[in-house]
Amino acid sequence: MTQDLMLKSASELSQLVVSRQVSARELLEEAIGRYEAFNPQVNAVIEHQIENAQLQASVADELTARGESSGPFHGLPVTIKEAYDWVGTPSTWGNPEWVANFPDVNSPSVDRLINAGAIIWAKTNVPFMLGDWQSFNEIYGCTNNPWDLSRTPGGSSGGSAVSLATGMSAIEIGSDIGASIRNPAHYCGVFGHKPTMGLIPQTGHVAPGIEAVVDIAVMGPLARSATDLDRALSVLAGPDGLDAVGYRVELPEPNKESLSDYRVGVLLDSPACATSTELIGHLQDTIDDLGRLGVDVVEATPQIDQNEFFENYLLLLRAATGVSIGEQAFNSALPGHAGWERGERTYRNLVDHAAHMTHREWYELHQQREIYRRDWSTFFEDFDLLLCPAAASTAFVHDHEGERPDRTIEVNGRQEPVVDQLFWAGWSCSVYLPSTVAPVGLINGLPAGLQIVAPHLHDRRSIHFASLLEAEIGGFIAPPGYERIES
Numbered sequence: 001m002t003q004d005l006m007l008k009s010a011s012e013l014s015q016l017v018v019s020r021q022v023s024a025r026e027l028l029e030e031a032i033g034r035y036e037a038f039n040p041q042v043n044a045v046i047e048h049q050i051e052n053a054q055l056q057a058s059v060a061d062e063l064t065a066r067g068e069s070s071g072p073f074h075g076l077p078v079t080i081k082e083a084y085d086w087v088g089t090p091s092t093w094g095n096p097e098w099v100a101n102f103p104d105v106n107s108p109s110v111d112r113l114i115n116a117g118a119i120i121w122a123k124t125n126v127p128f129m130l131g132d133w134q135s136f137n138e139i140y141g142c143t144n145n146p147w148d149l150s151r152t153p154g155g156s157s158g159g160s161a162v163s164l165a166t167g168m169s170a171i172e173i174g175s176d177i178g179a180s181i182r183n184p185a186h187y188c189g190v191f192g193h194k195p196t197m198g199l200i201p202q203t204g205h206v207a208p209g210i211e212a213v214v215d216i217a218v219m220g221p222l223a224r225s226a227t228d229l230d231r232a233l234s235v236l237a238g239p240d241g242l243d244a245v246g247y248r249v250e251l252p253e254p255n256k257e258s259l260s261d262y263r264v265g266v267l268l269d270s271p272a273c274a275t276s277t278e279l280i281g282h283l284q285d286t287i288d289d290l291g292r293l294g295v296d297v298v299e300a301t302p303q304i305d306q307n308e309f310f311e312n313y314l315l316l317l318r319a320a321t322g323v324s325i326g327e328q329a330f331n332s333a334l335p336g337h338a339g340w341e342r343g344e345r346t347y348r349n350l351v352d353h354a355a356h357m358t359h360r361e362w363y364e365l366h367q368q369r370e371i372y373r374r375d376w377s378t379f380f381e382d383f384d385l386l387l388c389p390a391a392a393s394t395a396f397v398h399d400h401e402g403e404r405p406d407r408t409i410e411v412n413g414r415q416e417p418v419v420d421q422l423f424w425a426g427w428s429c430s431v432y433l434p435s436t437v438a439p440v441g442l443i444n445g446l447p448a449g450l451q452i453v454a455p456h457l458h459d460r461r462s463i464h465f466a467s468l469l470e471a472e473i474g475g476f477i478a479p480p481g482y483e484r485i486e487s
Contacts, residue, residue, distance in 0.1 A: 003485040006030045006167035007478050009225035010076055010232075013170050017064060017075040024060035024075030027170070028053055028119060030485070031077040034167045035122070037485045041149060044162035045079060045122045046140040047089045053077065053121035060119065072231050074117030079169035081160050082123045082140075083130060085204035086110050094128040094137030097326075098208060107204020108240045109173050109219055116235045118171070124159025130175070131321065132404055133183050133391075133418065135159055142398065145187060146479040147446055151395040154184030160222050161188035166482045171232055175205055177217040178317060179390060179425030182451060185222055185437040187395035189447030190476055191466060192222045193229045196457045197432035199249065200233075201240040207324040215320040216429055224476040226438060226467035233459060251457060254464035256384070259472065260294025262465060265383040267301040272310040273423035274416045276393040282448050283389060286440045286473065293472055301386065302379040304372055306423070312372070313426030314347075315354050316365050322355030330355060347419055348405045373431045373456075380455040385465055386428075387452055390437045392421035394446040424451065434459040438466040439475055 005013065005022060016022045032050060039045050060075040085091050085103035092098040106114070113120060125135050125143040135158025136142035145153040146166050153162045157174030161184035164172050174181040176194040185192030200219040221232035239247045256262055266287055268280045291297045322330075336352025379386070396409040396418075408415035428435040433456060437449040450469070454462035469475075 003030060003033065004167070004483055006034060006077070006170070007224070007483070010073060010170040010223060010228040011225060013076055014072060014074060017060075018069060020064060024057040024064070024119060025054070027075065028057045028077045028121065031121065031168050033485050038146070038166045038482060039168070041144065042146050042153075042162050042166060043141055043143045044124050044153075044159040044166065045168060046082060046125045046159065048122035049088055050121055052088070053119050056119045060117065069117065071116035072235060073113065073171065076118055076170035078113060078118040078120050078171055079122045079124050079160070079163045080110060080113070080120055080172065081157050081174045082126045083156075083175060083205050084110055084123075084173060086120065086123065089123055092139055093130055093207065094126050094139060096138050099139060101208050103204070105204070108201050109236050110204065112235050113173065122163075122168070124157075124163045124172070126157070126159060127155045129324065130156035130177075130180065132156065133179070133421075134398065134400070136400055142400070144398075145395050146482055147189065148395065151397055151446070152187065154187035154395065156180040157184045157192075157222065161185055161190050161192070164188070164190045164222055164224055165479055167478070171228055172222040173219065173232070173236070174222050175217060175219050176429065177214070177320065178422055178429065181220050181222060182390045182425070182435065182437040182449070185439075186390035186449030186451075187447065189439045189449070189479070190222055190224055191226055191229055191439065192437045193220050193233065193459065193463060194218055194429065194435050195220045195233065195237070195459050196434045199434075199457070199459065200236045203240050210324060214323070216317060216432075217320065226436070226463050226470050226475070229436065229466070230460060230463050233463070251460050254461045256461070256464065258294065259290060259465075259468045262384045263296040263298070263382075264290075265298055265300035265379065265386045267299075267386065267388045270306050270423060272306045273392055273420045274411045274414070275389055275421075275424075276411050278443055279389060279393055279448060282441065282443050283387075283450055286450055287387060289473060290469070298383070300379075300383060302372075302375045304375050309372060309430070310423045310426060311350075312365055312368050313430035314350055314422065315357070316362070316369065316430060317422070317426065318351045318354030319357060319362055319365075322351075325355060347417065351405065369431060376431055376433060377455070385452055385454055385462060387450060388427060389424050390449050390451040391424055392416070394443050394448060428453045432456065434462055436462040436466045438469050439477075440469070440473060
């Protein structure tokens with residue numbers, strides 16, 4: 001068996017298993033071999049159940065021998081983000097206080113993968129409380145970007161993206177409230193899809209004690225091809241719990257056939273976020289290529305004040321994440337909350353204020369968001385998609401000093417607040433829209449992704465466009481040094 005099979009797409013691997021050209025056990029052993037060879041340097045996988053996975057692989061091979069299949073991911077080795085509940089492993093969110101948080105049942109997303117034939121064998125690393133574009137914590141340490149070990153793989157689904165890029169998994173599931181799927185996909189050169197809000201249930205991916213749905217947060221897939229994203233979406237989408245009694249999902253089909261059928265708006269720069277001119281230039285080159293391929297490209301965006309929109313998103317975001325902070329952190333936020341009330345507009349004060357805002361203020365912000373959602377709907381009457389960056393730059397160098405609100409990254413020769421690039425996260429996330437990130441080549445040896453935003457519940461449209469982009473311009477490529485493992 002060649003030692004680079006696990007760099008193929010999940011769709012290709014599925015065909016190999018069904019046609020008996022390779023066994024589930026062989027694929028799992030290659031995934032484990034890659035873990036043994038590469039994980040010491042990237043630290044993506046942090047918990048595993050290898051023996052149980054080996055048993056499941058043998059069962060899958062027995063089914064294959066009888067001409068049977070358990071689903072679209074039959075016999076494929078899969079890793080999942082640490083925050084998903086998977087019986088036998090803790091869901092810590094990188095928080096030392098939650099090391100004993102062992103779930104009694106699987107997340108619906110985990111069960112849906114298993115029911116589709118996936119052989120889940122490991123969990124992948126995250127930042128503390130899923131709250132960073134780096135993936136490090138006191139329990140499991142730091143995950144490194146395989147393209148440059150001195151740089152972040154992104155977060156919070158950083159381990160997920162690295163597992164895919166290094167061939168430890170056929171597909172991954174992450175989550176996204178602030179680009180936590182899209183940012184790692186962009187930094188590591190893989191595909192990621194942030195679904196329409198509510199399309200995939202949050203159940204089994206929540207902080208201990210939280211029962212209600214968390215605003216803005218979504219669950220979604222990462223993969224090495226756009227086709228894999230579509231397959232995963234079909235497996236994962238749909239209600240659970242009380243809603244499952246009557247609700248069903250029937251997503252619109254793309255209703256386009258080729259790139260020339262698409263009319264897209266483009267926004268590559270914003271007053272709300274300093275963005276790398278190198279990244280802008282690279283994405284512009286990609287969009288120029290799309291224009292030559294027949295895409296109707298227009299510099300256009302919803303008629304929304306981007307600075308006001310960004311503040312609205314940040315306040316709603318930090319209100320949503322504020323529900324899971326501990327009592328001590330909540331009390332410590334009071335001075336910052338008071339500062340915001342006095343008009344002292346710093347990001348730290350915004351975070352603290354959002355945790356303490358009244359429901360009346362939250363509802364006013366939510367009302368404004370509904371106006372923004374109407375503005376986006378109007379925009380999509382004229383355009384099929386919006387193309388924009390996923391972040392302000394390519395992957396930045398590790399920086400674990402101090403707290404996130406105080407850290408900076410270099411953009412165009414200047415130090416800029418790392419949190420500013422949350423603008424590109426919130427541009428679609430705040431208003432619940434689906435968006436797909438597709439790899440579009442390298443900048444100085446580091447991956448770059450293009451964010452493709454679609455109308456509400458038109459998830460398949462952005463994924464379809466990503467697949468056409470992949471076919472014409474290229475998609476996933478393995479990081480140097482990870483193409484093959486020794487036999």
